Amino acid sequence: MDNISHTLSGLLMRDSAPRHMFESKTFLVFSLLTANAPDIDILFLFAGVEAYFKHHRGFSHSIFLIPIWGAIPAALAYYISRKKLGFRASWLWFSGMVAVHVLLDWLTSYGTEIFWPISTRLFSANLFPIVDPILVILMALAAIFVAIKPQARKRIVKLMLIAIVGLTGLRIYSKTVSESIVRANSGVIMKIHSFADTETPAAWLNPTRYRVVTVFGNTAESYRVRPLSGEFEFQGSFPLLIHGDEHYAEIESFELSKIFLERAQLPVAIERGDELIFADLRYSANIGQNKGLSIYFPMENGKISGEPSMGRRKRNQ
Numbered sequence: 001m002d003n004i005s006h007t008l009s010g011l012l013m014r015d016s017a018p019r020h021m022f023e024s025k026t027f028l029v030f031s032l033l034t035a036n037a038p039d040i041d042i043l044f045l046f047a048g049v050e051a052y053f054k055h056h057r058g059f060s061h062s063i064f065l066i067p068i069w070g071a072i073p074a075a076l077a078y079y080i081s082r083k084k085l086g087f088r089a090s091w092l093w094f095s096g097m098v099a100v101h102v103l104l105d106w107l108t109s110y111g112t113e114i115f116w117p118i119s120t121r122l123f124s125a126n127l128f129p130i131v132d133p134i135l136v137i138l139m140a141l142a143a144i145f146v147a148i149k150p151q152a153r154k155r156i157v158k159l160m161l162i163a164i165v166g167l168t169g170l171r172i173y174s175k176t177v178s179e180s181i182v183r184a185n186s187g188v189i190m191k192i193h194s195f196a197d198t199e200t201p202a203a204w205l206n207p208t209r210y211r212v213v214t215v216f217g218n219t220a221e222s223y224r225v226r227p228l229s230g231e232f233e234f235q236g237s238f239p240l241l242i243h244g245d246e247h248y249a250e251i252e253s254f255e256l257s258k259i260f261l262e263r264a265q266l267p268v269a270i271e272r273g274d275e276l277i278f279a280d281l282r283y284s285a286n287i288g289q290n291k292g293l294s295i296y297f298p299m300e301n302g303k304i305s306g307e308p309s310m311g312r313r314k315r316n317q
Contacts, residue, residue, distance in 0.1 A: 001104045002131045003036055008139035009104060010035025010097045015146045016157040017093055022150075026081045027090070030073040034094045037069045038101050049310065050255045053263070061102050062116040070095025104128075107168075109195045109282045111263060122263060126282075127171050129196040134207055138163050171196070171207050177227035178210040185232065191215040193266065197224055199284055211235075213266055213281050218242055220266055222285035235285040241267040241278070250297075250304045251278055257295050257308050274299050278308070 014022065014031040021027045038060045044051040059065070074091035105112045108130045111122030128135065142160035146153045175194050183189065197209040203224070212223045212232075222235040241248060241261070247269050251257045257278055261267055266281035270288070276297040277288040288294050298306040 001108055001128070001135075003039060005104060005132065005136055005139065006035045006039070006101050007032055008136065008143060009100050011143050012139055012157060012160065013093065013097050013100065015142070015153045018089070021085065021089070021093065022153065024081060024085060026077050027085055027093075030077045030090075030094065031097060034069065034073045035097045035101055037073075037098055038065075038105075050259055053256065053259045057105055057110060057112040057122075058120075059113065059116045061105060061112050061114060063099070063102060063114050064116070064118075066095050066098045066102065067091075069098040111265075126193065126195050127168070127175060129198045129204065131198075132196075132207075133205060134167060135164065138167065167207060174208040174227045175210050178212050178225035178232075181225055181227060181230060181232055182212040182214060182223050186214055186221070188216055189214045190217070193282070195282055199224070199286055211285065213285075215240070215266070220268070220281055222281060224285075238268045238270075238281060238285075238287075241269045245269070247276060247304065251276075251308075254308050256310075257297075260295055271299065276304060 010031045013035070014028055017027065038057075041055050041058060041060045042052070044055045070091045071094075073094045074085075074087050077085045077090050077094075078087045102112065102114060106114060106123055107125045107128045109124050109126045110130055111124045113120055114123050115121070138160060142156055145156045149156070179192055179194050183192065191214070193213045193215070194210045195213070197203040197206075197211045199211070203209040208226070208228050210225050210227065212225055214221050214223075218240045220238045220240050222238065223232050224235060225232040239245075241251070251269060252261060260278070260280075264280040264282075267278070268281055268287060269276055269278045271277075272288065276299050278295040278297065279287045279293065283293045288296075295308045295310060297304045297308050
């Protein structure tokens with residue numbers, strides 16, 4: 001998830017800690033830092049966008065590194081606080097914060113290497129969007145209420161956890177029902193995928209809305225579903241990009257798009273005018289509209305004629 005969510009999750013855990021830890025400014029600072037620790041992989045941006053895409057949510061998000069991520073801030077807090085913050089207790093809390101970070105990332109559709117180095121496979125529950133405004137609002141409200149009334153912090157945290165569990169349950173229900181609706185109204189399906197619908201502001205703020213993508217052979221069909229009303233909308237049919245396709249070798253020849261291709265679950269490549277748009281149906285069926293998650297290639301005479309870009313290239317007028 002986004003770093004606002006991770007930061008608020010660390011604050012939420014700090015608010016439920018024992019009193020001497022809750023009142024420690026050192027513990028507060030390290031809680032906020034530790035909750036974001038696995039995202040230190042952002043430093044790969046200094047090595048280029050390709051390196052960042054290759055390693056983001058990679059080894060730093062492994063569940064096997066959780067004890068290490070917890071031990072580093074615990075040791076620092078132990079000495080900075082002059083041993084007022086016990087190492088063992090801090091290590092348990094900080095490790096829990098990192099575990100929550102990994103859990104939140106796994107819940108989204110981006111994919112996380114949670115079992116590195118045993119496996120570099122990307123795991124994702126496809127339950128939450130990468131940025132969930134409702135979850136952010138819930139955790140932010142908890143932080144505000146605790147700041148106003150710290151003596152009631154544990155009760156506030158419990159109520160907020162109940163609300164978050166309820167939100168998660170609603171998403172699980174909506175995702176399951178959305179898939180069932182599409183199954184009942186589609187033809188033969190080999191695979192079915194569903195993702196939180198973020199294609200419009202209204203959908204992004206509605207935790208019951210999901211996009212369902214069915215796969216038969218090399219063809220994917222995308223639907224937007226309103227599970228509570230049973231309504232669904234067919235968005236389009238897309239040929240999935242596979243080995244041997246016309247532009248596969250060209251796309252794979254560039255490091256950026258090669259890495260993107262390796263991480264994609266539902267890769268598609270569509271020619272539009274003088275450009276080729278390479279995207280992943282996990283994020284949107286409106287191919288090319290999400291500039292941050294689409295790759296654009298300039299085209300000339302049916303062939304890729306230049307370097308790819310994550311943003312639309314400027315056309316000469």
